[in-house]
Amino acid sequence: MPTPRSLRRQNPITFVLAGILCIGFFIFFFSSNDASPASAGKGSGHTASSALSPPSLPFRKSKSNGPPTAPPVEHYYMNNVTQSRDPVGNREKVLILTPLARFYQEYWDNLIKIDYPHELISLGYIIPKTKEGNAAFAALQAQVKKIQSGSKAKRFASVTILRQDTENPLQSQVEAERHKMENQKARRAAMAKARNSLLFTTLGPSTSWVLWLDADIIEFPPTLIQDLASYDAPIIAPNCFQRYYNEEKKSKDIRPYDFNNWIDSPTAQELAAKMGKDDILLEGYAEMPTYRSLMAYLYDQSADPGTKIKLDGVGGATLLVKADVHRDGAMFPPFSFYHLIETEGFAKMARRLHWDSYGLPNYLVYHYNE
Amino acid sequence: MHRHAFSNGHAAYPSVGGGSTFSIQPHKFQPRSQPALRRRRQLIQRLLLIGSIFCTALFFFFPNLRPNLGAGPLSYLGAGEDTQLETVRYYDLSNVQGTARGWEREERILLCAPLRDAANHLDMFFGHLKNLTYPHNLIDLAFLVGDSKDNTLAKLNEKLEDLQAHPDPKQTFGEISILEKDFGQKVNQDVESRHGFAAQAGRRKSMAQARNWLLSAALRPTHSWVYWRDVDVETAPFTILEDLMRHNKDVIVPNVWRPLPDWLGGEQPYDLNSWQESETALALADTLDEDAVIVEGYAEYATWRPHLAYLRDPYGDPDMEMEIDGVGGVSILAKAKVFRQGVHFPAFSFEKHAETEGFGKMAKRMKFSVVGLPHYTVWHLYEPSVDDIRHMEEMEKERQQKEAEEKAKKAKEDKIRNQFDAKNKDWEKEKAEVQDMQKNEEKEAERKRQKEKEEQEDKAKAQAQAKKDEANREDTKEAANQARGFVKPDEIHEVHGSDDKVKPAPRQPQHPEAA
Numbered sequence: 001m002p003t004p005r006s007l008r009r010q011n012p013i014t015f016v017l018a019g020i021l022c023i024g025f026f027i028f029f030f031s032s033n034d035a036s037p038a039s040a041g042k043g044s045g046h047t048a049s050s051a052l053s054p055p056s057l058p059f060r061k062s063k064s065n066g067p068p069t070a071p072p073v074e075h076y077y078m079n080n081v082t083q084s085r086d087p088v089g090n091r092e093k094v095l096i097l098t099p100l101a102r103f104y105q106e107y108w109d110n111l112i113k114i115d116y117p118h119e120l121i122s123l124g125y126i127i128p129k130t131k132e133g134n135a136a137f138a139a140l141q142a143q144v145k146k147i148q149s150g151s152k153a154k155r156f157a158s159v160t161i162l163r164q165d166t167e168n169p170l171q172s173q174v175e176a177e178r179h180k181m182e183n184q185k186a187r188r189a190a191m192a193k194a195r196n197s198l199l200f201t202t203l204g205p206s207t208s209w210v211l212w213l214d215a216d217i218i219e220f221p222p223t224l225i226q227d228l229a230s231y232d233a234p235i236i237a238p239n240c241f242q243r244y245y246n247e248e249k250k251s252k253d254i255r256p257y258d259f260n261n262w263i264d265s266p267t268a269q270e271l272a273a274k275m276g277k278d279d280i281l282l283e284g285y286a287e288m289p290t291y292r293s294l295m296a297y298l299y300d301q302s303a304d305p306g307t308k309i310k311l312d313g314v315g316g317a318t319l320l321v322k323a324d325v326h327r328d329g330a331m332f333p334p335f336s337f338y339h340l341i342e343t344e345g346f347a348k349m350a351r352r353l354h355w356d357s358y359g360l361p362n363y364l365v366y367h368y369n370e
Numbered sequence: 371m372h373r374h375a376f377s378n379g380h381a382a383y384p385s386v387g388g389g390s391t392f393s394i395q396p397h398k399f400q401p402r403s404q405p406a407l408r409r410r411r412q413l414i415q416r417l418l419l420i421g422s423i424f425c426t427a428l429f430f431f432f433p434n435l436r437p438n439l440g441a442g443p444l445s446y447l448g449a450g451e452d453t454q455l456e457t458v459r460y461y462d463l464s465n466v467q468g469t470a471r472g473w474e475r476e477e478r479i480l481l482c483a484p485l486r487d488a489a490n491h492l493d494m495f496f497g498h499l500k501n502l503t504y505p506h507n508l509i510d511l512a513f514l515v516g517d518s519k520d521n522t523l524a525k526l527n528e529k530l531e532d533l534q535a536h537p538d539p540k541q542t543f544g545e546i547s548i549l550e551k552d553f554g555q556k557v558n559q560d561v562e563s564r565h566g567f568a569a570q571a572g573r574r575k576s577m578a579q580a581r582n583w584l585l586s587a588a589l590r591p592t593h594s595w596v597y598w599r600d601v602d603v604e605t606a607p608f609t610i611l612e613d614l615m616r617h618n619k620d621v622i623v624p625n626v627w628r629p630l631p632d633w634l635g636g637e638q639p640y641d642l643n644s645w646q647e648s649e650t651a652l653a654l655a656d657t658l659d660e661d662a663v664i665v666e667g668y669a670e671y672a673t674w675r676p677h678l679a680y681l682r683d684p685y686g687d688p689d690m691e692m693e694i695d696g697v698g699g700v701s702i703l704a705k706a707k708v709f710r711q712g713v714h715f716p717a718f719s720f721e722k723h724a725e726t727e728g729f730g731k732m733a734k735r736m737k738f739s740v741v742g743l744p745h746y747t748v749w750h751l752y753e754p755s756v757d758d759i760r761h762m763e764e765m766e767k768e769r770q771q772k773e774a775e776e777k778a779k780k781a782k783e784d785k786i787r788n789q790f791d792a793k794n795k796d797w798e799k800e801k802a803e804v805q806d807m808q809k810n811e812e813k814e815a816e817r818k819r820q821k822e823k824e825e826q827e828d829k830a831k832a833q834a835q836a837k838k839d840e841a842n843r844e845d846t847k848e849a850a851n852q853a854r855g856f857v858k859p860d861e862i863h864e865v866h867g868s869d870d871k872v873k874p875a876p877r878q879p880q881h882p883e884a885a
Contacts, residue, residue, distance in 0.1 A: 070542035165463035196712035
């Protein structure tokens with residue numbers, strides 16, 4: 001029996017159903033295309049079998065019910081881990097490590113703009129167990145939760161957040177207090193321990209690059225990783241500057257900030273030779289003139305932005321390191337190593353292991369202005 | 371669809387105000403007024419169609435413009451696990467400091483073993499693993515296999531699969547990682563080339579590199595302890611993890627000896643890399659080049675350090691501790707925080723030491739406690755050295771020679787006896803002759819034996835003398851020739867070896883009666 005004509009002609013339900021179907025189709029079509037960057041057929045090694053291993057990969061939550069099964073035997077082919085001039089093309093994994101004492105929203109906003117496939121990036125944070133650290137942790141956690149439950153393309157492969165076990169000798173993170181010379185050694189030793197703890201617990205077998213990024217770096221070109229990797233240097237540091245308001249010129253201006261990137265000088269070596277075993281050389285203090293060539297002062301706006309120079313000491317503000325350098329044992333000495341400590345000592349230790357450090361004087365990243 | 375309507379002549383829209391209010395025309399069909407939406411349905415439909423085609427095309431070609439619609443419905447079916455993927459991990463490092471009673475607090479141990487051409491030792495090693503009394507599920511295993519020419523990898527994999535397939539969940543281990551990395555070594559792994567002095571510095575540095583790679587890839591924020599164990603340990607207490615842990619030290623090592631065949635004295639100190647620093651060694655270190663590495667157990671570097679190995683008393687208190695500065699790598703238990711804070715196996719000359727000795731030095735430098743247990747012993751496998759093998763061959767030859775001699779003598783006697791029985795006069799004569807001949811021969815043999823014996827005695831004397839020299843050097847520490855020039859060890863060799871630190875042992879006197 002044919003349907004009455006009026007029903008067939010005018011029933012809005014037909015259109016509603018058609019509409020729903022249509023929308024359903026679109027959702028289905030597009031979202032299934034977008035699905036799972038992590039498991040989209042790149043073979044094994046894209047998810048960790050347990051929450052434990054390796055820390056640089058996403059993992060599956062264990063089902064609490066049911067008997068626990070024995071963890072499988074995992075093979076890692078470290079011969080295949082490359083560090084090339086074309087990190088995106090070779091799908092090289094990057095570990096971005098940040099010792100976090102204070103959370104700056106600008107840091108985070110800048111970080112998530114990074115133009116490197118997010119599914120190849122793992123983040124690692126270490127936060128001191130202080131009141132300030134708790135606040136930073138809460139802020140970080142909120143942001144991490146937001147991005148990791150948001151768009152798939154923006155999600156990072158994994159985020160590891162550690163709470164520091166070593167005591168921070170300085171309660172105050174105020175800049176003036178922090179930079180006092182007598183506080184420097186203890187402060188930087190604690191910093192070095194935090195960096196090492198973060199590094200050695202998050203460095204997985206598949207990581208190709210480690211990008212050290214301080215929590216107060218708030219601006220860098222989005223292609224930072226590609227730009228730095230293209231030099232194929234074991235350790236490479238851009239120049240760290242700070243934006244400020246120049247009272248004299250009455251305009252916005254930039255000034256050098258990080259003085260730990262330097263080329264050694266005979267004066268500094270003489271100074272070191274006279275020092276006790278546990279004393280350290282510090283940069284940027286008038287009481288201790290070292291006459292080293294500081295990369296911060298080598299910035300030349302008109303020069304070739306790609307200039308590369310060889311360094312003897314590096315700072316940790318922004319530093320791209322081949323994971324093999326760390327795997328060979330180059331760490332941040334929390335003691336006086338050739339009268340150097342932390343990141344500067346790291347450059348020296350890497351040199352002892354036959355890895356050289358380089359700097360880009362005309363490639364700028366910007367530090368937060370307090 | 372109904373464009374043909376209104377055949378009655380009426381316009382599609384009711385005329386407003388036309389006709390009288392009271393005029394009703396029931397016989398005529400008056401279409402209802404239609405809302406504008408429905409009237410322009412066609413237009414809207416077309417617009418929607420074009421719009422959706424446009425959007426589809428746009429999204430198709432420019433995936434970045436797509437709105438985020440969440441995980442696709444397909445992902446719940448096909449790639450269903452994807453939604454359960456977790457990406458955020460949170461750890462508090464103050465929970466994994468390591469305490470004296472780790473097994474009660476469920477502290478995880480990372481057991482690391484670097485392997486190379488070790489297939490022959492794996493059976494023994496896995497036997498030890500199964501026997502460990504520390505809860506197995508708290509032990510994570512990590513192996514680095516590199517530059518192996520035998521079937522180490524295949525055998526290891528098979529052994530581990532067996533281990534994890536154990537029906538009792540208490541017998542299975544935690545996370546297991548096999549890291550494959552070839553460093554491209556250039557030195558042979560046989561005992562002789564491995565322990566030559568010239569090869570030591572380079573070998574130790576490359577060994578350190580392998581250890582660092584293994585540790586940096588396997589250490590997790592969940593580990594409280596790290597245990598380094600060589601695969602060629604022959605005998606060790608099952609409770610070794612708990613025994614070492616109980617001391618609650620940052621770095622702790624047992625004493626390592628090895629059993630020897632009886633003719634070499636039965637047993638011998640093996641790992642000479644656990645020592646206390648001496649003034650002589652510090653002074654020596656100052657004279658050396660920046661890249662030089664002091665290696666223990668070689669005459670080239672006389673350090674006069676007290677070695678953990680030589681302080682062993684078989685009946686001593688196994689809990690006795692001794693502060694040390696250099697550690698040997700056969701069996702090290704360290705708190706994970708030591709490694710987290712950056713102590714590693716220097717693959718360069720750190721305070722004139724590399725690898726495990728440098729590790730001990732660096733741990734000390736960072737104010738961690740480093741102790742050895744002189745009376746708590748694990749036994750390393752005895753692998754005969756080339757000298758030992760040569761000597762054993764000699765012994766075997768001598769034994770065979772003696773046997774052959776005896777056989778010949780017996781045969782002759784038999785022959786003589788047979789000849790006696792013949793009772794032939796001619797033969798009597800011949801017998802006398804034969805006996806003469808035999809006498810002569812025996813005399814000859816006697817003389818020969820005499821000579822051999824003398825030689826043997828000379829040799830024994832010479833060896834006893836050598837031993838005495840050795841003893842003088844090691845025990846009284848007086849007779850050594852301090853003036854000897856220090857040989858600069860080779861600079862960086864690109865060599866990589868598996869761990870084994872046999873040091874040439876003082877030659878044991880050879881028992882003359884054994885010959």
